[in-house]
Amino acid sequence: MANPRTLEIWVGVFVAAGIAALFMLTMRVSNLSGVLNEGGYVLTARFENISGLKERSPVTMAGVNIGRVTKIGFDPRTYQAIVTMRIDNRFDNLPRDTSAAIFTAGLLGEKYIGMEPGGSDEVLKPGNEIELTQSSLVLEQLIGQFLFNKAAEGDN
Amino acid sequence: MINLLAELGRRALDFFERLGRGHLLLLSILWRQAGLVPRFWLVIQQIYSVGVLSLLIIVVSGLFVGMVLGLQGYNILVDFGAEESLGTVVSLTLVRELGPVVTALLFAGRAGSALTAEIGLMKATEQLSGMEMMAVDPISRVLAPRFLAGVLSMPLLASIFSAVGVLGGYMVGVVLLGVDEGAYWSQMQASVEIYEDIANGFIKSVVFGVVATWIAVFEGYDAIPTSEGVSRATTRTVVHTSLAVLGLDFILTALMFGD
Numbered sequence: 188m189a190n191p192r193t194l195e196i197w198v199g200v201f202v203a204a205g206i207a208a209l210f211m212l213t214m215r216v217s218n219l220s221g222v223l224n225e226g227g228y229v230l231t232a233r234f235e236n237i238s239g240l241k242e243r244s245p246v247t248m249a250g251v252n253i254g255r256v257t258k259i260g261f262d263p264r265t266y267q268a269i270v271t272m273r274i275d276n277r278f279d280n281l282p283r284d285t286s287a288a289i290f291t292a293g294l295l296g297e298k299y300i301g302m303e304p305g306g307s308d309e310v311l312k313p314g315n316e317i318e319l320t321q322s323s324l325v326l327e328q329l330i331g332q333f334l335f336n337k338a339a340e341g342d343n
Numbered sequence: 344m345i346n347l348l349a350e351l352g353r354r355a356l357d358f359f360e361r362l363g364r365g366h367l368l369l370l371s372i373l374w375r376q377a378g379l380v381p382r383f384w385l386v387i388q389q390i391y392s393v394g395v396l397s398l399l400i401i402v403v404s405g406l407f408v409g410m411v412l413g414l415q416g417y418n419i420l421v422d423f424g425a426e427e428s429l430g431t432v433v434s435l436t437l438v439r440e441l442g443p444v445v446t447a448l449l450f451a452g453r454a455g456s457a458l459t460a461e462i463g464l465m466k467a468t469e470q471l472s473g474m475e476m477m478a479v480d481p482i483s484r485v486l487a488p489r490f491l492a493g494v495l496s497m498p499l500l501a502s503i504f505s506a507v508g509v510l511g512g513y514m515v516g517v518v519l520l521g522v523d524e525g526a527y528w529s530q531m532q533a534s535v536e537i538y539e540d541i542a543n544g545f546i547k548s549v550v551f552g553v554v555a556t557w558i559a560v561f562e563g564y565d566a567i568p569t570s571e572g573v574s575r576a577t578t579r580t581v582v583h584t585s586l587a588v589l590g591l592d593f594i595l596t597a598l599m600f601g602d
């Protein structure tokens with residue numbers, strides 16, 4: 188390290204490279220966009236069965252990500268799951284009778300909530316509950332049903 | 344029998360004495376960090392020798408670790424028809440574990456050993472005593488800037504390692520083996536969380552930076568001032584840092600990703 192000037196430049200290059208790498212990790216590798224939109228409004232929905240849905244699971248409409256599940260609770264009176272989700276503020280015109288269903292991405296993929304818009308003129312307000320819901324499909328139940336039907340066919 | 348017990352006791356006492364000296368040194372180094380503000384030039388000099396000179400080995404290792412991860416991940420995932428998840432495998436492995444840990448191990452070998460040897464030789468050639476004679480505090484003049492430089496450099500090096508590794512995985516997975524480019528990045532972005540994964544990996548690298556530099560500086564300062572003592576201290580730096588990093592990594596992983 189002869190010249191203080193070159194040394195300073197090298198340290199500057201090093202620090203810049205480190206910050207650039209960290210920047211790339213946050214912007215390119217992670218889903219920062221999902222975090223920046225912490226703002227948004229909250230909706231809830233009740234499901235008979237949410238098996239596999241997790242906090243931070245995506246909420247989509249027409250396949251586009253419009254929010255995330257923020258909390259999953261349980262109602263001990265009705266024995267239903269209460270899912271709280273945060274919807275991005277840009278999508279504040281969802282009809283009042285929008286329905287929510289739990290789907291699976293791919294055959295064994297992650298669960299997500301798919302929303303289907305209704306036809307009502309009223310829009311969902313922050314804190315509203317989505318009335319029309321469809322539960323998650325449980326693979327074991329599906330296979331059990333299929334086997335049952337096959338067995339019933341065999342009896343006839 | 345009594346001799347054996349006495350030997351055991353002596354070793355235990357030595358161990359705890361060293362542990363105590365190490366912590367006292369850490370405290371006095373931390374205490375003197377404020378004094379570095381008007382002499383930041385010292386820290387920059389040390390960042391050059393600790394960080395900039397480690398860049399080459401970090402970049403090359405990061406690239407090859409990423410490439411190997413891409414190759415191995417592809418070979419396993421393709422059996423399940425899930426080679427699209429290659430981006431997830433490469434990035435999570437690097438950001439959560441390999442980035443901080445391998446960087447810390449390389450850092451111990453490249454920078455930690457150099458720090459120990461330098462400080463140990465300063466002690467052996469009585470430069471440190473000379474400073475004290477001139478009323479210059481060797482801890483604030485020699486140890487504190489080196490410690491701060493190590494703690495600042497380590498997270499930067501780990502970030503560079505992870506970023507270069509992701510690019511290495513991209514080179515092998517997408518360019519060479521033909522994984523879809525969009526899937527590589529989008530699957531990665533869908534599964535890497537900024538707080539959960541990137542921030543926790545960053546915290547890991549900061550912790551490893553503190554531990555690695557602390558051990559290096561302490562071993563040098565505590566070395567027996569002979570050429571043999573310095574060589575032993577250098578070996579101990581690398582061994583102890585590696586053990587501490589691997590052990591701490593397990594604890595940090597259990598705390599961060601355990602539930």
